[in-house]
Structure formats: C-alpha cells, structure tokens
Amino acid sequence: MSLEPTGVVADGTTEQWRDRKRYLWLMGLVVPSLAFIALGMYLLTGWGVFMWTGPIVIFLIVPLADIIIGTDSSNPPDEMIEELENDKYYRYVTYAFLPLQYAGFIVAMYLVGTTDWPVIDKIGLAISIGCVGGIAINTAHELGHKREKEERWLGKIALAQSAYGHFFIEHNRGHHTRVSTPEDPASSRIGESFYRFWPRTVSGSLRSAWSSEKKRYERKETHPFHWGNDVLNAWAMTVVLFGVIIAVTGVEVIPYLILQAIVGFSLLEVVNYMEHYGMLR
Known part of the structure; x- marks a missing residue:
C-alpha cells in the first residue's frame, strides 16, 4: 500500500506516516567532512587535485546526482509537521554539522599556515573549506529560524567562519519583510x-543589518555599541576565531582565511541571485 500526500492509504484506511529518508539525512554530514576527505586523499596520493574536493563535489558530483536521482516532491502531511519538529533526531543531525565544520576548518587552516605545500594546493584547500562554510550558512539559516535562543546562537557560530554573521539579522528582519522590493539587497x-x-x-546586506540593530537600540534610547548588538557579537566571533588561527599559524594564513570566507558567502549570494532573479524591474 502506498501513502497519499495527506497520509491516507490508497484503500481509504489511515496509516502513520513514516519518513523513509530518515537516516539518509545523515548524508548531509558528508559536506562538513570534505576537509578530511580532501586532506586524507592528498596525503595518501600527493595529488593536488584532491585539494579541490569541495568545488568538485558541490559543482559537479552533486548536480550530476540530482540529474540521475531526479526530484523528490514528497512531503510529510500537515498533521505530522509538529511531531517532526519535536523529533530531536533531526535537530541532532543539524547540530552535528557544526563540530565537523569547525574541526575541518581549524585543521585545514593550521596546515595551510604551517606547511610548505604548493600555493596552488593551499588555494584549492581554502576554496574547499569555503564551500563547506557556504553550505554552513544554510545550516545557520535553519537555526536562525528557531525560537530557542541557544539554537540562534549556534546559527551565529556557523556563520563565523565565513565572516557573515550579519546575515543572521538581515535575513530574518530584512529579507523576509522586504523580499522582491527595491529595499531588499538580496x-x-x-x-x-x-x-x-x-x-x-x-554591501547592502551589511548596511541593512547594522541599520536594523541601530534602530532597535534607538527604540531603547541608547547607542548600538552594546554586546547585545547581534551584528557586533556575531562579528566578534569571527575576529576571535581568525585571531586565534593567525596567532597559532602566523600571518601567512591571512590570505587563505579571507579567500575561504569570500567563497563561503559568495555561495550564499549565488543562491540568492538565482532564487530571486528578475523579481525587481
């Protein structure tokens, strides 16, 4: 028997809807593991092409897999949404992205800053790490929509690698209220x-996020330079993260930190460009 989209079985009886892809969601953790895959294969073979694992997987392997597998249009019935949202398994899968993301980021940047590997190989690794950071913005997007304060902070942590912490503010308070209007930079x-x-x-997203927080503090009749300012504390995470890495590895790592950050937030903006292309005349 097959389930209809409403959760009703084809013969008219009802049956509890089950997520048949429940454990396939763990495949999402392959992305934050790309740093270890790239480094492992590079150290094993010495082939520099493996340092470019990130863009190869994201721009070649994943699109090919989409074409082969096809579109999955199945969705859970409405009556199951609350139960799925309360299922901690899905949250734990999301949470697991972050330690893998940062373990790969720190190890990769340490090796980039302390080894005499060819520059082209280091560039490839930085771009691969940037690809992971770009996908992490999607994780931050999901966490940023949660009601729990702890999950919103995890969203900021996910954004620190890409130096795009203000996205947390701009997306939720700006983009969602101004999408498809001239005021929306996305x-x-x-x-x-x-x-x-x-x-x-x-530039527009950054200005919009700062303006949003500035107005919030104006309503409190005070200046915006407080630790509670979500733009400032998000940026502070990046400053601390990058500062520690530079202190440990040396200033040679700075160009690679900047490169991976640009790659990361540029992936987000590519998605914004395609998703909202031509919405404004």
Missing part, C-alpha cells in the same frame, strides 16, 4: 548580472 534586478549583483547585495 533581490536581483531584471537583466542584472551576478557580477553587478554581488557587490550590491554584500
């Missing part, structure tokens, strides 16, 4: 190329 214009969209959305 909505692209008709005929606007990505190369024109990128600087506009990156």
Whole structure:
C-alpha cells in the first residue's frame, strides 16, 4: 500500500506516516567532512587535485546526482509537521554539522599556515573549506529560524567562519519583510548580472543589518555599541576565531582565511541571485 500526500492509504484506511529518508539525512554530514576527505586523499596520493574536493563535489558530483536521482516532491502531511519538529533526531543531525565544520576548518587552516605545500594546493584547500562554510550558512539559516535562543546562537557560530554573521539579522528582519522590493539587497534586478549583483547585495546586506540593530537600540534610547548588538557579537566571533588561527599559524594564513570566507558567502549570494532573479524591474 502506498501513502497519499495527506497520509491516507490508497484503500481509504489511515496509516502513520513514516519518513523513509530518515537516516539518509545523515548524508548531509558528508559536506562538513570534505576537509578530511580532501586532506586524507592528498596525503595518501600527493595529488593536488584532491585539494579541490569541495568545488568538485558541490559543482559537479552533486548536480550530476540530482540529474540521475531526479526530484523528490514528497512531503510529510500537515498533521505530522509538529511531531517532526519535536523529533530531536533531526535537530541532532543539524547540530552535528557544526563540530565537523569547525574541526575541518581549524585543521585545514593550521596546515595551510604551517606547511610548505604548493600555493596552488593551499588555494584549492581554502576554496574547499569555503564551500563547506557556504553550505554552513544554510545550516545557520535553519537555526536562525528557531525560537530557542541557544539554537540562534549556534546559527551565529556557523556563520563565523565565513565572516557573515550579519546575515543572521538581515535575513530574518530584512529579507523576509522586504523580499522582491527595491529595499531588499538580496533581490536581483531584471537583466542584472551576478557580477553587478554581488557587490550590491554584500554591501547592502551589511548596511541593512547594522541599520536594523541601530534602530532597535534607538527604540531603547541608547547607542548600538552594546554586546547585545547581534551584528557586533556575531562579528566578534569571527575576529576571535581568525585571531586565534593567525596567532597559532602566523600571518601567512591571512590570505587563505579571507579567500575561504569570500567563497563561503559568495555561495550564499549565488543562491540568492538565482532564487530571486528578475523579481525587481
């Protein structure tokens, strides 16, 4: 017997809906593990191509898999949504992304800053790490929508690697209320190329996030320079993270830290560009 989208069995009886992909969601943890895959294969073979595992997987293997597997349009019935949201298993899968993300990031940046590997191989590894950071923004997006304060802080932590902590503010308070309007920096214009969209959305998102927090503190009749300012404390996480890595490995790692951060938040903006392309005339 097959389940209809409403959770009713084809013969008219009812049956408890089950997530048949429940344990396949663990495959999402392959992404934060890409650093270890890249490093392991590089150390095993000495082939520099493995340092580019991130972009190879994200831009080649995953799209090919999508074409082969096809689109899965099945969704849980509405009456199951609350139960699924309360199922801690799905939350734990999301949480598990973060330690893998940061373990790979720290190990990779340490090796980039302390080894005499060829520069092209270090660039490949930094880009691979940036790809992981870009996907982590999606994790931060999900955590940022949660009601629990602890999960929202985890969202900020996920963003620290890409130095894009203000996305936490801009997406929830700005983009959601102004999507497809001229005030939304994440909505692209008709005929606007990505190369024109990128600087506009990156700078616009930052200004919008700061303006949102500044107005919040103006309502409190005080200045915005408080630890409670979500833009400032999110940026502080990046400063501390990068500062510790630089202190341990040396200043040689700085260009690679910047490169991986740019790759990370650029992946987000590519998605914004495609998702909202041409919404504004």
